[in-house]
Amino acid sequence: MATLKDVARLAGVSVKTVSNVVNGYSFVKPDNRRRVEEALEATGYRPNLGARNLRRGRTGFIALVLPELSIPYFAELAGLVITAAQEHEWNVLIEQTFGTLAGERAALASLGPHLVDAAILSPEALLVDDFQLSVPAVLLGEHAVDVPISRVGIDNVAAARTAVRHLISLGRTRIAAIGAHPHRGTAALRLEGYRTALAEASLPFSGDLVVPALNYHRADGAAAMRSLLDMPTPPDAVFCFNDLLAIGAMRTAAERSLRVPGDLAVVGFDNNEESVYSSPSLTSVAPDKGAIARAAVDLLHRRVESPDDALEDVETPFSLLVRESTVAG
Amino acid sequence: MATLKDVARLAGVSVKTVSNVVNGYSFVKPDNRRRVEEALEATGYRPNLGARNLRRGRTGFIALVLPELSIPYFAELAGLVITAAQEHEWNVLIEQTFGTLAGERAALASLGPHLVDAAILSPEALLVDDFQLSVPAVLLGEHAVDVPISRVGIDNVAAARTAVRHLISLGRTRIAAIGAHPHRGTAALRLEGYRTALAEASLPFSGDLVVPALNYHRADGAAAMRSLLDMPTPPDAVFCFNDLLAIGAMRTAAERSLRVPGDLAVVGFDNNEESVYSSPSLTSVAPDKGAIARAAVDLLHRRVESPDDALEDVETPFSLLVRESTVAG
DNA sequence: CATCGTTGTTCCAACGATGTAAAGCCCCAA
DNA sequence: TTGGGGCTTTACATCGTTGGAACAACGATG
Numbered sequence: 001m002a003t004l005k006d007v008a009r010l011a012g013v014s015v016k017t018v019s020n021v022v023n024g025y026s027f028v029k030p031d032n033r034r035r036v037e038e039a040l041e042a043t044g045y046r047p048n049l050g051a052r053n054l055r056r057g058r059t060g061f062i063a064l065v066l067p068e069l070s071i072p073y074f075a076e077l078a079g080l081v082i083t084a085a086q087e088h089e090w091n092v093l094i095e096q097t098f099g100t101l102a103g104e105r106a107a108l109a110s111l112g113p114h115l116v117d118a119a120i121l122s123p124e125a126l127l128v129d130d131f132q133l134s135v136p137a138v139l140l141g142e143h144a145v146d147v148p149i150s151r152v153g154i155d156n157v158a159a160a161r162t163a164v165r166h167l168i169s170l171g172r173t174r175i176a177a178i179g180a181h182p183h184r185g186t187a188a189l190r191l192e193g194y195r196t197a198l199a200e201a202s203l204p205f206s207g208d209l210v211v212p213a214l215n216y217h218r219a220d221g222a223a224a225m226r227s228l229l230d231m232p233t234p235p236d237a238v239f240c241f242n243d244l245l246a247i248g249a250m251r252t253a254a255e256r257s258l259r260v261p262g263d264l265a266v267v268g269f270d271n272n273e274e275s276v277y278s279s280p281s282l283t284s285v286a287p288d289k290g291a292i293a294r295a296a297v298d299l300l301h302r303r304v305e306s307p308d309d310a311l312e313d314v315e316t317p318f319s320l321l322v323r324e325s326t327v328a329g
Numbered sequence: 330m331a332t333l334k335d336v337a338r339l340a341g342v343s344v345k346t347v348s349n350v351v352n353g354y355s356f357v358k359p360d361n362r363r364r365v366e367e368a369l370e371a372t373g374y375r376p377n378l379g380a381r382n383l384r385r386g387r388t389g390f391i392a393l394v395l396p397e398l399s400i401p402y403f404a405e406l407a408g409l410v411i412t413a414a415q416e417h418e419w420n421v422l423i424e425q426t427f428g429t430l431a432g433e434r435a436a437l438a439s440l441g442p443h444l445v446d447a448a449i450l451s452p453e454a455l456l457v458d459d460f461q462l463s464v465p466a467v468l469l470g471e472h473a474v475d476v477p478i479s480r481v482g483i484d485n486v487a488a489a490r491t492a493v494r495h496l497i498s499l500g501r502t503r504i505a506a507i508g509a510h511p512h513r514g515t516a517a518l519r520l521e522g523y524r525t526a527l528a529e530a531s532l533p534f535s536g537d538l539v540v541p542a543l544n545y546h547r548a549d550g551a552a553a554m555r556s557l558l559d560m561p562t563p564p565d566a567v568f569c570f571n572d573l574l575a576i577g578a579m580r581t582a583a584e585r586s587l588r589v590p591g592d593l594a595v596v597g598f599d600n601n602e603e604s605v606y607s608s609p610s611l612t613s614v615a616p617d618k619g620a621i622a623r624a625a626v627d628l629l630h631r632r633v634e635s636p637d638d639a640l641e642d643v644e645t646p647f648s649l650l651v652r653e654s655t656v657a658g
Numbered sequence: 659c660a661t662c663g664t665t666g667t668t669c670c671a672a673c674g675a676t677g678t679a680a681a682g683c684c685c686c687a688a
Numbered sequence: 689t690t691g692g693g694g695c696t697t698t699a700c701a702t703c704g705t706t707g708g709a710a711c712a713a714c715g716a717t718g
Contacts, residue, residue: 001441001442001463003703003705004706013668014667014669015706016667016668016707017666017667017668019705019706020666023706027667028667029665029666029667032666032667047704048443048703048704048705050379050388050443050705051383051673051703051705052704052705053379053673053705054379054380054383054672054674054675054704054705055672055704055705055706055707056705056706069404069407070401070404070408070602072401072404075398075399076398078398078404079397082424083425091444092422093420093421093422094407094411094421094423095411096412112330113330114378114674115420134330218605218606247603247606248606251607273547274401274603277576277580279579279580279607279608332673332674332675333674333675333676334674342697343699344675344676345676345677345697346696346697346698349696349697351675356694356695356696356697357696357697358696361696361697376675377673377675380674380675381674381676382675382703383702383703383704384675384676384702385703443704
């Protein structure tokens with residue numbers, strides 16, 4: 001592997017001059033610049049990023065801390081973050097927490113200025129209560145507790161309200177919610193949006209129709225739906241706090257031979273690609289994941305460039321995509 | 330951020346002694362060791378990996394080059410690779426190629442000894458024909474062309490044969506295949522397995538029943554299925570070269586009001602989590618993804634430790650998981 | 659012709675860690 | 689007392705890069 005020294009020797013100039021050419025410094029004699037460029041070409045020089053970053057005090061990496069890549073929402077998001085990070089010449093380091101506090105603590109502990117320049121966090125457990133991070137960070141989702149840290153996300157209350165209003169507009173009156181969670185900030189806000197929409201339509205709120213989910217996997221949605229269908233008067237619609245729960249719920253409905261949307265209308269949240277091809281396809285709240293990824297990365301970039309910028313709270317757009325699970329195709 | 334120098338000053342020893350303690354060098358006086366450990370604790374020292382790796386000539390990273398994280402198979406695999414890599418104190422750098430030759434070239438170009446110690450490649454386009462990599466690498470899947478490089482994967486011919494034999498055992502006689510591809514090594518092998526199974530059962534092979542797919546997304550499966558169902562005599566079963574194609578195919582079947590498996594049996598490949606909860610759930614060839622991830626990482630680790638080991642070709646196990654898309658629940 | 663500012667180049671130190679060589683210590687045998 | 693050898697520590701160079709100061713060359717200016 002060629003180093004600056006090799007290139008310099010070949011071009012007959014000093015190492016620093018080569019460095020200047022590589023970094024686009026203006027004042028280099030055309031003649032020398034040409035010779036250096038030829039030498040760069042000839043040796044196939046690639047800067048040693050480790051050395052460069054050591055010198056510059058940067059690492060060239062950002063961390064993306066998320067529960068699990070096997071969850072489609074996070075996989076899609078991770079792909080978009082990687083793409084967004086490339087714009088700023090950042091590489092992305094993915095850490096999985098598996099949704100546990102221990103996992104989140106471990107991920108945070110392994111981070112540090114020596115490893116990454118900044119971090120994007122998608123906490124699920126308590127994480128933020130003992131929050132102590134040595135690099136600029138941004139939270140995706142919601143604040144679990146009141147900690148000074150930037151945030152990027154959608155208006156969860158408004159999104160949930162939109163979803164439930166859609167169900168109400170279809171004439172549904174017994175609308176259940178799946179996904180309540182003791183610690184998740186987003187869960188509380190989505191529940192709030194659900195209650196607001198019910199209240200606006202003068203529909204009664206019943207705690208029986210709110211089913212918790214400790215994890216947001218398909219199996220949890222299926223189990224929650226079973227408990228709802230075992231009720232004396234089952235719901236005629238269900239709002240799930242993410243698409244996986246909704247897929248699980250639809251699976252249970254199918255097993256019980258319920259027609260969706262005839263007997264039961266279902267709305268999800270996240271708009272996974274999977275939901276477009278399920279049978280029936282799933283109506284879902286669609287956050288603009290690309291916007292979230294870009295906003296988070298851009299925000300971090302600003303913060304790294306000027307560390308004492310004010311904290312930010314970026315709200316990204318969302319939309320409701322109506323599909324067969326609420327309106328028969 | 331504390332450096333070795335800070336710790337050394339605090340403990341009243343030389344930098345090297347601290348380095349020795351940190352790296353578990355045996356000959357340090359108990360007294361000094363204790364003082365150094367206290368100082369390490371007090372300063373919260375964490376080694377600067379960039380500097381360490383610069384000195385050691387390692388980067389501490391491996392690359393995982395794959396088409397797209399939004400494809401569930403690769404997302405699941407990536408998660409497992411990250412976990413496996415941690416065992417060897419490696420961090421994983423994910424590069425997306427989007428299945429294009431240009432993307433694969435770009436990913437390869439950005440790699441190099443200065444960035445990663447090794448690379449795991451999941452090529453889709455031609456990639457390997459102009460293959461020139463400066464670090465140890467392993468291919469997941471199949472050799473597109475004959476290039477000296479290690480490989481990890483399942484026996485695709487046997488896997489496809491198993492899948493098609495299952496369909497035959499159910500009494501299906503017009504069995505289609507979706508996913509033929511001009512450049513993909515796995516596609517050719519799966520097609521071979523398909524033909525072998527047909528031949529073994531003395532079923533005729535018909536080119537009409539083999540549908541190509543340029544991408545392996547849900548939409549491609551849906552389109553392929555439409556073309557099959559538009560035939561004068563449509564198939565009574567279809568073997569899809571991955572689960573996404575199968576999900577798309579089942580979607581089309583549903584749109585045409587075909588019963589699965591009654592009118593059409595469907596088998597996929599990859600065993601995505603998604604396929605367990607689809608309606609009907611999908612029978613699928615299940616490669617042991619954990620085994621693939623571990624084998625790939627372990628192989629690279631051996632190769633990095635002793636660079637002139639022989640190339641390896643590791644075969645990992647697979648199984649066929651029979652679900653509702655072939656045998657009604 | 660001395661001076662000056664601009665442009666271009668080089669030398670040196672430094673980022674934080676580790677390998678090497680050498681020096682210091684201590685104990686024991688000659 | 690000397691010397692040898694095992695343990696323990698240190699000074700120094702080094703990995704590849706960049707920032708800063710110093711220096712050199714140059715035409716323009718007074």
